[in-house]
Amino acid sequence: MVSTPTDSSTSRNGRRTDDPRLSQGRWLRIPGPTVLHPNVLAAMQGDMLPHRGPELVGMMERIYSNLKWAHQTEQGVYVWAGTGSAGWEAAIVNLFSPGDRVVAGVTGSFGDRFATIGAQFGLDVHRIEIEWGQALTPEQLADAFAEHGPFKGAFITHNETSTGVTNPLPELARVARENDALVVVDAVSSAAALPLEVDAWDLDWVLSGAQKAWMCPPGLMISAVSERAMAASEHASFPRFFWDVKAMAAAAKANGMLTTAPLTMLYALDAALLAMRDEGLEALYARHARLGEHVRQGLVAAGLELLADPAYASDSVTAFLAPEGMTSSQFQERLREDSGIEIALGQGHLADRVLRVGHMGWVEQPELDATLEAIARVAG
Ligand SMILES: *Cc1c(COP(=O)(O)O)cnc(C)c1O
Numbered sequence: 001m002v003s004t005p006t007d008s009s010t011s012r013n014g015r016r017t018d019d020p021r022l023s024q025g026r027w028l029r030i031p032g033p034t035v036l037h038p039n040v041l042a043a044m045q046g047d048m049l050p051h052r053g054p055e056l057v058g059m060m061e062r063i064y065s066n067l068k069w070a071h072q073t074e075q076g077v078y079v080w081a082g083t084g085s086a087g088w089e090a091a092i093v094n095l096f097s098p099g100d101r102v103v104a105g106v107t108g109s110f111g112d113r114f115a116t117i118g119a120q121f122g123l124d125v126h127r128i129e130i131e132w133g134q135a136l137t138p139e140q141l142a143d144a145f146a147e148h149g150p151f152k153g154a155f156i157t158h159n160e161t162s163t164g165v166t167n168p169l170p171e172l173a174r175v176a177r178e179n180d181a182l183v184v185v186d187a188v189s190s191a192a193a194l195p196l197e198v199d200a201w202d203l204d205w206v207l208s209g210a211q212k213a214w215m216c217p218p219g220l221m222i223s224a225v226s227e228r229a230m231a232a233s234e235h236a237s238f239p240r241f242f243w244d245v246k247a248m249a250a251a252a253k254a255n256g257m258l259t260t261a262p263l264t265m266l267y268a269l270d271a272a273l274l275a276m277r278d279e280g281l282e283a284l285y286a287r288h289a290r291l292g293e294h295v296r297q298g299l300v301a302a303g304l305e306l307l308a309d310p311a312y313a314s315d316s317v318t319a320f321l322a323p324e325g326m327t328s329s330q331f332q333e334r335l336r337e338d339s340g341i342e343i344a345l346g347q348g349h350l351a352d353r354v355l356r357v358g359h360m361g362w363v364e365q366p367e368l369d370a371t372l373e374a375i376a377r378v379a380g
Contacts, residue, residue, distance in 0.1 A: 031358030043271035066273035073198035082221035087207025098122035105136035108162035159190035298372035316360035339374035
């Protein structure tokens, strides 16, 4: 029999789902895009609405309010069509002017890209290069301010997805604020998975993408923006229309968006936020902490070496080294053949040696156990 997308034994993208371990996206264990929450999948069936009509206003009001809750902030949170990378550009053009001096913690390929984009826009970027697998420490950031400052902003990657390291954000933010710098945070793989308190930690621009821990498809960029950042935007001279936070804030005040709202993605985000509210932030963070520990223990039990310094190991993604005599691509391919489970390769100079397992968003222990068992078989 020819299988069609509606067969119960195949998922929409042709993966076998008759194996219960692989059902409902359980084979997808890369650090984004991640498995969709079932309520998110269902919500995306919704038809279009007038994008400034009353139904939409009600939903936007709920989304904005729930996003503030999820970021632990009373200040603004805005949503744009885009992916995480859009957040880097939006932060840069709204907060700075060409020639402004910023400091960037480079702990992996995402920190590298953030710093590189800043330089492409004409910022004077001082890079703190950290060995991959290690975290940026508050002492290193303080030294950079003392030796190379002042800086108008600090670019910090909260969770470095390429290495599985969570940088100590509250302490880093404190150093940056003591030095009067705007704290610009890439939270793409931490928001909605790891504790993140925008107001208590005094963060200025915190960007993320819907396809990581928010349990949604790729297509939305989310940014929490402080009052101080709004004030800084008054003096930022980069041209901007689509990313203009002042215009977006005005639209959000009327519970709308600046341009045509990406409705299907907003239905998804609304459903995801409601699911998060049901679970509660404490429980959600505790689940990620428990699963992160479980994955690290499972990989070590399989005889594999983890990349991240254990003191800063991420609870949303884990990177490990391919066993002796195998490249990461070979390992990935064997895992795919053995189990159908997809994990990600390393990035940058570690692409051939490192593999990464995502455990953020809509995930529980059974699917991670299936992943760990399959990894152990391939590691032999
Ligand atoms: C995935 C990721 C990005 C890039 O996001 P896109 O949605 O692919 O643009 C940026 N930073 C971090 C930390 C990420 O994990």
